[in-house]
Amino acid sequence: MTTKTVPFFEYPRLWKDDRDDFLSIIDNVSSTGGFILQQAVFDFENELAEYAETNYSIGVGNATDGMEIFLEAIGINNGDEIIISSHTMLATASAIKVAGGIPIPVDIKDDDNLICPSAIENAITENTVGIMPTQLNGRVCDMDSIKMIADKKSLFIVEDAAQALGSRYKGQHAGTFGLASDISFFPAKVLGCLGDAGGILVKDKDLYHKMYQIHDHGRDLDGEVKRWGRNSRLDNIQAAILSFKLKNL
Ligand SMILES: Cc1ncc(COP(=O)(O)O)c(C=O)c1O
Numbered sequence: 001m002t003t004k005t006v007p008f009f010e011y012p013r014l015w016k017d018d019r020d021d022f023l024s025i026i027d028n029v030s031s032t033g034g035f036i037l038q039q040a041v042f043d044f045e046n047e048l049a050e051y052a053e054t055n056y057s058i059g060v061g062n063a064t065d066g067m068e069i070f071l072e073a074i075g076i077n078n079g080d081e082i083i084i085s086s087h088t089m090l091a092t093a094s095a096i097k098v099a100g101g102i103p104i105p106v107d108i109k110d111d112d113n114l115i116c117p118s119a120i121e122n123a124i125t126e127n128t129v130g131i132m133p134t135q136l137n138g139r140v141c142d143m144d145s146i147k148m149i150a151d152k153k154s155l156f157i158v159e160d161a162a163q164a165l166g167s168r169y170k171g172q173h174a175g176t177f178g179l180a181s182d183i184s185f186f187p188a189k190v191l192g193c194l195g196d197a198g199g200i201l202v203k204d205k206d207l208y209h210k211m212y213q214i215h216d217h218g219r220d221l222d223g224e225v226k227r228w229g230r231n232s233r234l235d236n237i238q239a240a241i242l243s244f245k246l247k248n249l
Helices: 011-016 019-032 039-051 063-074 090-098 117-123 143-153 205-215 236-247
Strands: 056-060 081-085 102-106 128-132 180-184 198-202
Touching (some): 011 019, 019 236, 039 056, 039 198, 039 236, 056 063, 063 180, 063 198, 081 090, 090 102, 102 117, 117 143, 128 143, 198 205
Parallel strands (some): 081 102, 081 128
Antiparallel strands (some): 056 198, 180 198
């Protein structure tokens, strides 16, 4: 019997398939000297928000940062519990932990391997503040049931949509059901770039500004420092590459 190793993802093809376009994008962006927070980033953020049919997007360093940033902007207190799927990536839980909360993993449904609404209901305690379903494998969770539970118990919804760009539930794009969501542009993702990168999707203007400030040292769009923040910015070369790839997605 012969065996053949099938690669999980052919990383070199990411470069090879579009090499000439990438070289000209890198040359164009680099020639202008605009490497950080310049037009290519703003263009991509607008294109991503438009693609996902939401109001705003923010380019960040990676999807994990995106989750930490939106949780910080929403405001998590020590001991706050957030219910997540037990079938997800480590980052879903670690982002909650880093933001000061407690991740509570619950079971998945047999038919789609996504978070189970009745398991969510059973896990709610007086410390539960939110639900963070992971949209996975090209599918979107049962958002009608999850929204019903969240409304009944006054919980917020945020989504880990790192792998879910382009997935829809009853016509609505993954990542647009709650206060905010993260999208990953890790090379092997639906829209992969040439390194680490991520995006946040958000509808509310005030939350958008808070998250924008947190991702750029506390500075708002006008450069005014409004709070303590960090540096988790999408760089211009990756943004221009993502714009190119999004057009062909
Ligand atoms: C479901 C899920 N959430 C979060 C992440 C983290 O994304 P990133 O590597 O961009 O931080 C991943 C990446 O594998 C993921 O699959």
